[in-house]
Amino acid sequence: MSPRLQALQPYPFQKLRALFAGVTPNPALAHVNLSIGEPKHPTPQLVKDALVAHFDGLAAYPATLGSDALRGSIAAWAERRYALKLNPAKEIIPVNGSREALFSFAQTVIDASGDSKPVVISPNPFYQIYEGAALLAGAEPYYVNCLAAKRFQPDWANVPEDVWARTQLVFVCSPGNPTGAVASLDDWRELFALSDRYGFVIASDECYSEIYFNDAKPLGGLEAAKLLGRDFSRLVIFSSLSKRSNVPGMRSGFVAGDAAILEQFLLYRTYHGCAMSPSVQAASAAAWDDEAHVLDNRVQYTAKFNAVTQRLQTVLDVNLPDASFYLWAKVPAHVAGGDDAEFARRLYAEQHVTVLPGSYLAREAHGVNPGAGYVRIALVAPLAECVEAAERIVRFCQPA
Numbered sequence: 001m002s003p004r005l006q007a008l009q010p011y012p013f014q015k016l017r018a019l020f021a022g023v024t025p026n027p028a029l030a031h032v033n034l035s036i037g038e039p040k041h042p043t044p045q046l047v048k049d050a051l052v053a054h055f056d057g058l059a060a061y062p063a064t065l066g067s068d069a070l071r072g073s074i075a076a077w078a079e080r081r082y083a084l085k086l087n088p089a090k091e092i093i094p095v096n097g098s099r100e101a102l103f104s105f106a107q108t109v110i111d112a113s114g115d116s117k118p119v120v121i122s123p124n125p126f127y128q129i130y131e132g133a134a135l136l137a138g139a140e141p142y143y144v145n146c147l148a149a150k151r152f153q154p155d156w157a158n159v160p161e162d163v164w165a166r167t168q169l170v171f172v173c174s175p176g177n178p179t180g181a182v183a184s185l186d187d188w189r190e191l192f193a194l195s196d197r198y199g200f201v202i203a204s205d206e207c208y209s210e211i212y213f214n215d216a217k218p219l220g221g222l223e224a225a226k227l228l229g230r231d232f233s234r235l236v237i238f239s240s241l242s243k244r245s246n247v248p249g250m251r252s253g254f255v256a257g258d259a260a261i262l263e264q265f266l267l268y269r270t271y272h273g274c275a276m277s278p279s280v281q282a283a284s285a286a287a288w289d290d291e292a293h294v295l296d297n298r299v300q301y302t303a304k305f306n307a308v309t310q311r312l313q314t315v316l317d318v319n320l321p322d323a324s325f326y327l328w329a330k331v332p333a334h335v336a337g338g339d340d341a342e343f344a345r346r347l348y349a350e351q352h353v354t355v356l357p358g359s360y361l362a363r364e365a366h367g368v369n370p371g372a373g374y375v376r377i378a379l380v381a382p383l384a385e386c387v388e389a390a391e392r393i394v395r396f397c398q399p400a
Contacts, residue, residue, distance in 0.1 A: 001145040002136075004020060004135055004136050004138065005136075007101065008128075008132055008135060008136075008379060009111060009128070009131070009215060010358040011128060012128065012356060012361055013035070013036070015355060015357075015360045016035060016344070016360065018352075019344065019345050020284030020345065020348055021358070023345060023348060023349045024048065024349070024356055025053045025349055025350075025352040026349070026350055026351065027353050029351060029392070030352065031166060031352050031353075031354070032061040032353045032354070032385050032386075032388060032392075033354045033381070034350065034353065034355050034377045034378050034379065034380070034386070034387040034389055035316070035354040035355055035376070035388060036262070036356075036380070037177065037243075037325065037326065037355040037378045037380065038245055038248055038378075038380055039242065039246045039248055039302055039325075039380055040097045040114060040246075040380045040381055040382065041244070041246045041297055042246060043246050043247050043289065044245060044246065044290070044293040046286050046290055046293070047245060047247060047250075047283045047286055047287050048289075049255040049282075049283070049286075050174040050282050050283040050285070050286035051250075051279055051280070051283035053282070054278065054279045054281075054282035055279055055284070057109075057277065057278025057279040057281070057282065058218055058278070060240075060276070060278055062245055062275040062276055062277055062278050062281065063098040064266060064270045064274075065094075065267050065274045065277070066093065066094035066275075066276060066281055067281050067282075067285075068088070069281070069282075069285050070094050070276075070281045070282075070284055070285045070288075071088035071242060072088050072093045072285075073086040073090070073091050073284070073285040073288040073289050074094070074254050074256070074288055075087075075092060075210060075214060075368050076288070076289070076330075077289075078092075078222075078256065080104035080291075081217075081220075082186075082222060082226075082271075083219050083223070083226070084222055084226060085207050086222075086256055086338075087259065090262065090307040091232070091256055091257060091258075091259050091262065092254055092255070092256045092262075093254065093255045093256075093262055093265060093266055093269070094252070094253075094254050094255050094276050094281065094284065095252075095254060095255055095269075095274070095276070096251040096252065096253075096274055096276055097239075097240055097242060097248075097251040097252060097253050098207045098238040098239065098240040098242075098253045099129055099290065100251070100274060101191045101238055101253060101255050102104060102127075102129050102130065102133060102171070102203065102205060102238055103129050103132065103133040103136075103204055104133075104265075104268060104269065104272055104274070105133070105170060105236065105238075105255070106120060106133035106134060106136075106137045106139070106203075107133070107136070107137050107268065108261075108264055108265045108268040109137075109168060109169050109201050109203075110134075110137035110138065110139050110168055110169060110262070111168065112137065112139060116166050116183075117138075117139065117166065117170075118137075118138070118139045118140070118166055118167075118168045119139060119140050119141075119142050119163055119166040119167040119168065120133070120134035120139040120140070120141055120142070120167070120168065120170075120171065121138060121141075121142045121144055121159070121167055121170040121171065121200075122134070122139070122141055122142070122143055122144070122156075122171045122332060123143075123144055123146050123154045123171065123172070123173055123176065124143035124144060124145050124146060124154075124362050124363055124365050124370055124371075125146065125177075125178055125179070125358060125361040125370060125371040126143070126171070126173065126177075126360035126361065126362070127173060127177050127205065128169040128361075130205075131363075134169075139169070140166075141363075141368075142159070142163055142167070143362075143363050143365035144156065144159060144365075145365055145366060145368065145370045146176065146179060146181070146370060147370055148391060152176060152177040152179035152180075152328070153183060153184075153187055155182060156173075156190055156191060156194060157190075157364070160398065164166075164194065164197075164198045164200075165198065167198060167200045168201065169200060169201050169202075169203060169205050170191070170195070170200055170201070170202050170203070171205065171309045172191070172202060172203065172205065172221065172387070173205040173293070173323070174204065174205075174206060174221075175206075175209065175211075175218050175322055175324040176211075176324070177208065177322035177324065177361075178203075178284075178326050178328065178356075178358065178361050178371075178374075178376040179326070179328045180208075180321020180322055180323055180324040180326050180327075180328060181218065181222075181311065181321065181322055182218040182219060182323055183206075183324035184219065185219060185224055185227060185228070186354060188219070188221065188228070189223035189224075189248060192224075192225070192235075194226065194339070195234050198233065199234070201234045201235075201258075202221065202234060202235045202236070203236055203237075203238065203260065204220070204221035204235070204237040204238065205238050205279055206218075206220055206221065206237050206238060206239050207238065207239060207240040207242065207243055207253070208243055208323055208324035208325070209239065209244075209323070210244040210294055210297075210298070211241065211243055211297070211301055211323055211324055211325050212298065212322070212323040213298075213301075213302055213305065213320065213323070216322070216323075218322065218323045219288065221237045221257075222235065222237050222256065222257060223297070225315070229273055229340045232257045233258055234258060234259055234261070235257045235258055236256065236257035236261055236262065236265075237255070237256055237257055238253065238254075238255055239256070240252070240253035240255055241253060241284060241287050243290070243325065244287075244294055244297070245287040245294065245297075246293075246297065246392065247283075248286065249274075250280055250284070250285075251272055251280070251339055252276065252280055252284040252287075267318060283346055288349060297343075300383070301325055301379065303383055304379045304383050304386045304387075305320055305327075305379060307383065307386065307387050307390070308327070308377075308379060308386050308387065308389075308390040309327065311350075311392065311393075312327065312329060312377075312390055312392040312393060313393055314394060315393070315394050315397035315398060316329045316330060316331075316393070316397065317329065317330035317332070317334065318330065318380065325379050325380060326376050326377065326378055326379070327377040327379065328374055328376060328377075329374060329375050329376075329377055330357070330373060331343045331373050331374065331375060331376055332397060334399065335396070335397050338373050340357040340358050340359050340371070340372060340373055340374055340375050341359060342358040343355075343357070343372055343375060344356065344357045345391075346396070347393065347396055350396060351389075351392035351393065351395070351396050352392075353389045353392050353393060353396075356375060357371070357374075357375055357377075358371030358372065358373065358374030358375055358376060359371045359372040359373075359374075360374060393397065
């Protein structure tokens, strides 16, 4: 067996199950699970109709590059959303969800054959695939803390010169998981300058880009490059239908950006054997072609955030995120001593509400775990359940 597997850490939800082991939640209360970022809104009928109408696609092997129709739909969406003119043949590859693509991309990009160990930089807190992808590619993860004092953006200025010199790949997540923070044009300008200086590739995870509030559309990586008069050299973005269109089980997204890098990524994927089903491709094109269901999705999330955030602000230090469907809430010192894991354990036991401890989404780095003392609250349940959960959290936090 590969010794690199031994470096992998338990997934946050494994830790959560261990935390709750032996705990009997209040039987008088129905469970409300706000720990997992799994969309619960109904899948749009147009997507289901397209999937069913193209079941005959199961009779053919799919092309790794995907169909012209799907890449055309993605290119048209990118032009509507970001005013980008992408080449569908060279700058777009459909993928089986952003998770699969983020992992396999690192295996393509990282060259571990040299004398010094390559570095993959990750925001901290982070989506754990970044870390696992780095480790299994033979690289060393380096964690850049995202703290409230810096708008939950990575503190690039504190990365040492010798780390940058070994860095081959930087993962960016904007809107961020778990904080919901969005990188500004100045943030991108700083990162692009570092990429120009040190030659690393930027992988921008943008799977939450379509869940935002008050028409404040999050800036995308390719969009930032265009605004700054740059081409897409060493830049690739990852997008997904899971959150945008409520189809997490369909496993559909795309990668776009630097054509030279995508050419090599396509070669890797040809051997990897991860082409998207033709039926799913047709349903994906239908989803990218339609914006009405996306607007309805945002309306539903906005209603939940408005109702829940106002309630929770009476007992927690929490604010509306820039985007995404998470609240990143500071645990009050008078509850569980401010310990995020103990807060989550007691909340589950007493109120039958599940949230995710922030420390489970981060690593101890530079003397601090930036997730410690926070909990991630995923507002994916129906409005009534989210409001009920918020009211239980308020009761839980109030002094006896």
